Amino acid sequence: MQGEPAVIGSAKVSLSARTHEYSAGAESGTDGTVEFGGLPAGEYSVFARREMPIGAQKKVFTGYADIFVEGTGLVSDTLYVSTVTVNALMINEIYYCGSNYASFYFYDQYVELYNSSEDTLYLDGCILTRNFPTVEGDLEEIDHVRAIYAFQFPGTPVTGREHPIAPGQYVVIAADAVDHSRYSANAYDLSGADWEFFNPMGSDYDVPGVPNVSNIDPDRTTDFMINLSSNGVVLATGEEWYIEEYINSSGYPGTRVTLPLYTIIDGVEYTSNSDNTKELTMRVDAGFAGVGCAKYSGAAVERREVGVDTNNSTFDFVLIPRGTPGYTHVQ
Template structure:
């Protein structure tokens, strides 16, 4: 009886196998099919227009918008805004999407081509309205920018903050020369940039020197101390600290006999008489300025026409600004925590609206010499 039962099971299984082997099995679709539509209006954030646009609005036509699906890695589409600033995506699958913009745009009322960038996530579904707005921001003129500042110090128990660095970036299409430029830490300023507390200078002749080039798209790391900060003081390990032995430049004060000097890294030298400290910046709030070096008479501040870029940062959103809005209308680093290993970096390399609240984000881990993804 058992044998007959087992035989029946075997015959039934064979029949099922033959049935499915004769059926055609559809391959995975090579193209995505959907019925939904998404309409996006590319809206200009007027707070980011800066001094180059005088508060004017603009319709952004011909802007490429990239659409990606969260769930399908290969689902990527690009469409362009029309003369009214709208972009349309048809036949979309239900689900989550990311729409992004990142393009150079020739505004008529700007001094040069400016960077337009923005990103937004949204959900596509039958019950979700098809109309949405993607707000983009506009960067001012390209040039040499302070791209990242790492000042918070790594998580540690010895209050270590000597791994600080300032990163520069050439956001222009031409080679820029660092010869004779100055890097300053600024105190509270009442008029322009009238309160210099630290001033270090690159070697070479300001403006006309051609010894220290920075190519378009190149990052330059200025280390407080160009050493491996991951392991210091014997075998103590600093979690999330960084190795700066390959920094491009190192701040050195010859009047500070205890200052570290890596012989393999060129120096930015202190030029302030009587100043005996390294280029150390506050873990809470501070101002970093770079200028072309034509004015090094720091006693009366730095001439405005020589200033290249300024960034003010503050962990507190209620902090009173130390510099005028003409230099920087906001703060980078709001919410950053001391001894956290965090840094502040521009949302895109060289993106600058003269408002650091808009331009910068807080990174959990610093990225010397490259940009976050």
Template sequence: MRISAFLLFLCGTIAVTSCQKNNDVDNGVNYAVTVNYPATYNAVAAAEVTVVLKNLTTNQQTALVTNAAGTANFEGLTPGNYSITVSKELSTTAAEALTGVAQEVFLNATEPQVQIIAEGSKTITLTGSAIGGWVIKEFYYSGAPNSFYFYDAFIEIYNNSTDTLYADGLLIGNTKASSSSTTAVYGFIAEGRDDVYLATILRIPGSGKEHPVAPGKSIVIATDAINHKDDPNGNANSPVNLGQGIADFEVFFYVNPNTPDTDNPDVPNVDILHSYSTTLFDYLPGVFGSGLVIFEHSDAASLPKFTEPNTTSSSLYAQVPKASIIDGVDAVANSNIRTEQKRLPIGIDAGMNTVGSTYTGTSLRRKVKQEINGRKILQDTNNSSNDFEVANTPTPKGW
């Protein structure tokens, strides 16, 4: 009895040791991979995602799909080094629910080498190309109330995407200013052209990664980067402060040295690639409004330039192909303006919007569609009649 108990103990010790080894070899180890969506998405756990584990010694692959908690539970893995590859394609509908932007996106993540020698787990976060992009958030052009002061104009461009975007090289253009005339037609639109013809082209400076803009953040480009309300060069009726910390860039209009502009040394200047006039005092988007676009082009300074059809004006407008346009808003003089008088083709902005009249101190601002994790997603149906509203007080860098 004593002996057999000892033998049993001895045997048991050996058995446990060898049994453990056998278990490893026969049944392998269990390992859980949990997949999360990017932090800007409206959900954490990524369900129905394919997770592929590849044994780096044998090249054997095992694929599993994550459950509702975003976890793929692998069982019986041979201990060793593995790569983990995760991928997920989101339909426009799925992407809209998760990001507010209806755009197909392919997400993935890779861990090139993970040691799996015992039961364990790992959380992986998917990444993908930015979904959504730049949109024009706000356009203030009407001028300060009870004044003839319009140097407080600004343009605000918003990162409506899920990832950091770089503003370096982004191009901004205005068409010929809008008119309050309800009889004059606009030559380019009357001819049914799809492209955009710009009176002014501005470019954000930078070599590629100098001006990062986080999701839900924006840049403000001011005609003059000063606090217009209380600067001696400003106007007490102006509703906006566009000084340092609010304006990211300003337009220092040095097109004609005989009409010198002011230059705030603390706020960098945009590049001026084209102006239809060299006798202006400054960048003037027009107190009646104008078509405003943002676009990308590798050589915007060399875009072909044309005069307006069926006019005698010698002003030159740079032709930007429709495909280069990122976003546009057609700001018109008043609510009586008709489609023939629009400045942007309907392929860029199917509608138009207005602050009603000049020197109102009000701006056009894009509507907020929804909010995800504190980030506002702005509405962009390419129809400013629906997408924009009048802000009674302009709100650079805010709402």
């Protein structure tokens, strides 16, 4: 993200509390200032956004800051805004928390990708992962990310042209591409998913007619399942990866998939608790999505704005009460 001079003029500014239920929005004056009054004490995130048309294209400037309001008195801060990527393949939505308290149902998890570019892109050989949750050493000094699970699209990475994603297209990859509402109330109907995660090494059900994104670690027999509260999902080109052996915290040997940082297209880390330790390098994702997301609520995290990626999920993602597989909540 390159720093740019602050945009003076009218910007949309929104504020949401991190420690309690509160949100507000306002438009800044032409001098770029905005004021919110009567805020309860607590921690807040403040987001600013300004869109400038440049011919037929648009340029979006965004920025955010965290502020702490201590009872009475004035708190002021300056938000610096930068232009953001609006031209890439990206993770647009993740639904992970489960949909039914009574039956502990979470088999309807899915990941949604989006092509925000003006060109057809290709999913050939791309890898989607469940991030490895343990941090060893300094996360910011390691030039790769690790995965507990890694699943790969068919085709040749980078050069393959068999699995297109059109400009503006959403692609849903379901844990299992079935109508889960047949098994559990409030669960998602994913029978229309574009792809499904499939592990031929396990007892995973292979829905006929729905193409598979398949497990690549022969020591893993599980389907693609991600944690209901805290985890990360990474999208990589798939051009380079290897399987690494390690000893887990209980002293048992295991395997994980390692992906060099340069192959990472996008990554999103989520947690219900913002006090948790980051497990995905800030070079991929600088902040958490999903703070406050309740297990089995059926909620999902989706990009605040279609195609806007600042590599900080605290800013880029909002919690939506119900997932939108194949479309967006953005009006």
